[in-house]
Amino acid sequence: MRSLTGLKRFAAPLFLLALLPFVAASCGGGDDSSPPATQASLSVSGDVTAQTNLTLAQIQALPAVTQTVSFGSGSGPQTHVYTGASLWTLLNQVGIVTNPAVKNDVLGKYVVATGSDNYRALFAMGEISPDFGNRGNEVAYAETINGASAALTSTDGPLRVTAPGDVKGGRYVSNLVKLEVHTATSTATASGGGVTAQFQLSGALAHPATYDLAALQALPAVTRTVGTSTYTGVSLWSLLDAAGIQTNAANKNDLLGFYLVATGSDGYRTVVSLAELSPDFGNQPDMVAYAMNGAPLTSTGFARLVIPNDGKAGRYVSNLVALEVVSAPR
Template structure:
C-alpha cells in the first residue's frame, strides 16, 4: 500500500495493483552505492502521473504555484527524500522519477526484491542512490514554508541567505563577485554567477549526524521581490546526488542582468524558465517536517 496525502485533492491509498494499472514506463538507471556501482532496469509509473491521479492542490491565483510545493518520499523504515514539484513536472525539471514495482533481470521482468520493494522511488541521473527510497510507504505533498516575504516588486540590490544554516549572510553584487565564478550557457545566453550548491554548502547546513543522509530531507526556497518563489531540494544540488548545475547569476552575456535585479536564480537543465527567480531577495534553507 502506498499512501498519498497532504496538499492533494483527496488523500488516497494505492494498492500495488492500482499502481500497476497506470501507464507503465521502463527505465535504465545507474548510480553508486556502498557496494559499488549499480545498474537497474526498472518498470513503474511516473511519480508525476501518480500525484495527478489524486490532484495536486494549487492556487490558480499564484503564478506557477506548483513550483512552491514538494513531495516527501518516505520508506517503511522512515528513511526519506524530498522531491520538489519543479523537478518532477514535465514542464520544468522532467527528471523522469518513477514509483517502480518491477526489475528486469536476465531478460525477465519480476517483482522487486524484499530489500527494495514492493515499491521504490527512483532518481534518474543521480550520482549516488540515496534518493532511491526503498520499501516506499508514503508520498506527502507539502507547500514550502519560508520566513521570506515580498518587498513589493522592483529591482533588488541584495538578498538574504538564512534558515537551517550556521552562517546566515547578506549578499550584494560585490559579495557575489568576490566568490569563485562559474558560467552556464542556456540557448543563446551565457550566464555568469556563483554555484548555488557552493554558496549554500559554505554556509554550514545544519544536518543531523545521527540521521542517514539527513541532507535529503532539506530544501531551499528562493524568493523574488514580487513574492514569486521556487523550491529546490538540497539533494538535487549536492554533488553526491543530483549534482544539478544551478547558479545565482549576476551577469548575462558579459553585461549586468537586464531588468531582473542584480541576482537571478538560474536552473540550466529545466525545460522552461519558470523556476528561475528574478530580483532575488531571499534564499532560505528548510528541513521538511517529519
C-alpha cells in the first residue's frame, strides 16, 4: 500500500528539553476591551515522552510564528493576526512517542485541545504534520491589533489554539489549558494484506453498512485530481454524513471530538479528524476512490482512501477493509 516509509520517531532530544526546564485557558473571538491574561500553564500529556506543564515563558521560547486567520463565528466574520508557537513544533519539543515497529505510527494518533471550560477540539496528527496536512496550527499567545502586538485578552487567552483554513472558528480553543496526545482505537482487525472487495463502515453511526464496488458506484460520484492522477469515487464526508454521525447535543460542537480510523487489509491504519472533513470546518475534499484515470483500481483494492491536499501519501489507505467513526474519550 502506498505510504511514506521510514517516518522518524518523534521524541525531543534531551538537550532541547534541557533548554526548556518544564515546571508545572471555547471558540470564536473575544471582546478586545477585555484585560490581558496574566498567567498560563499548558499541560501536555498522553503519548509523549513525559507529562509536562509548560509555562508561558517556555512556549514563548519556541520559534515564534505569526499568522493571519479568518473564520466565521456567531458574531460574524472575524480576522485575527496571531503570534505563537507551532503546535507541531511544541508537541515534538515535548516528544511524541511512536512505535518504530508500526509503519507511520504517528499517522494513527491525534491530539485533543481542551480549554479551561472543558470545551475541546481534536486534530489528527497527519492533519498538522508538515509532511502531510500541514495546516499550520499554532498555540497563540499574542495578537496584533492596530499594528501593535499584545498578549491575548482574558477572553481568549492567555493561550489559544488556532485552526487556519477552517470555515468556522469552532476549533479555535480559547483559554487553552491542556493538550492530550493519543493513539486511535478501532475494533477493526486486519493483517496479511491482499486485494479487497468490500469494506465495513461502522462506529458511532446510526446506519453502519458494508460497501462493495456496486454500492459505491450507486452513490453520487466526485472526481479529484492529485498530480497526474484523476480519481473517481465518493465524498468521504457525504458517506459519513449519510450514515448518521451520532453526536451528543449536550456537548457544544461535539463533532469536533470525533475521528475516523481507516484500516487496510495489511493492518495499516491512519486517522482523519471529522472536523477536517466537515463543510463547516476543514472542508477537505477527501474521498473513497474506486477508479483512477478512468480505470478501476487494481492492486490498491477496489477502494482507496485519498487525501488530495496532503503533501505526501501516507494517509492514502489502499485495500480498505474498514472505516470506523470514534468519539475520543472525555
